[in-house]
Amino acid sequence: MNNELGIKIGKIEKFQDLNVWKEGHQLVIQIYKISRLFPKEEAFGLTSQIRRAVVSITSNIAEGFGRQSYKDKHNFYQMAFGSIIEVRNQLLISRDVGYVNNSDFQILDEQAVKVEKICRGLIKKSREFYS
Numbered sequence: 001m002n003n004e005l006g007i008k009i010g011k012i013e014k015f016q017d018l019n020v021w022k023e024g025h026q027l028v029i030q031i032y033k034i035s036r037l038f039p040k041e042e043a044f045g046l047t048s049q050i051r052r053a054v055v056s057i058t059s060n061i062a063e064g065f066g067r068q069s070y071k072d073k074h075n076f077y078q079m080a081f082g083s084i085i086e087v088r089n090q091l092l093i094s095r096d097v098g099y100v101n102n103s104d105f106q107i108l109d110e111q112a113v114k115v116e117k118i119c120r121g122l123i124k125k126s127r128e129f130y131s
Contacts, residue, residue, distance in 0.1 A: 015065035020118040024058040024080070027111045031087070034108065038099050046099070050090040056083040057115065061122075070129035077123045084116045 015021050031054040038047045057080045064076025088109065095105040 015062040018061060018065065018122070020080075020115060020122050021058055021061045021065075023111065023115045023118060024054075024061060024084075027087070027108070027115055028054050028058055030108055030111060034094075034100060034104055038094070042099070046090060046094060050087060050094065053083050053086040053090060056080070057087065057119075061119075064126075070126050074123060074126040074130060077119060077126055081116070081119050081123060084112060084119060088112050088116075 012018060031050055035047045035050055060076045060080035060083065064073045064080070067073045067076060091100065091105060091108050091112065094100040095102065100108070
């Protein structure tokens with residue numbers, strides 16, 4: 001069962017149980033698929049940047065989950081949040097330079113917003129435990 005933030009209620013045993021990680025992982029897959037279509041000259045530019053940023057989201061969530069203190073968890077969830085914002089900016093750039101069409105942009109941005117909202121809730125909760 002999930003609460004209104006999409007956080008699994010009950011025992012969360014591994015980072016893959018977190019809805020924010022699951023939704024973030026979907027975003028990773030979507031970004032990898034769409035960025036295959038970017039021009040080859042972008043391989044070390046925007047393609048590499050957006051891929052590193054999107055992977056950073058789920059990596060920081062996983063690392064935060066593995067930390068013992070809520071302050072440490074909070075810090076890693078904050079870094080994941082920053083990476084979400086970075087990905088959203090890179091998606092805008094990708095659309096505006098013509099690498100991503102409006103329809104694909106909408107789908108990707110909606111997924112990023114979903115991850116952003118869930119992550120925001122996780123940050124708020126983790127802050128409550130150490131404040």
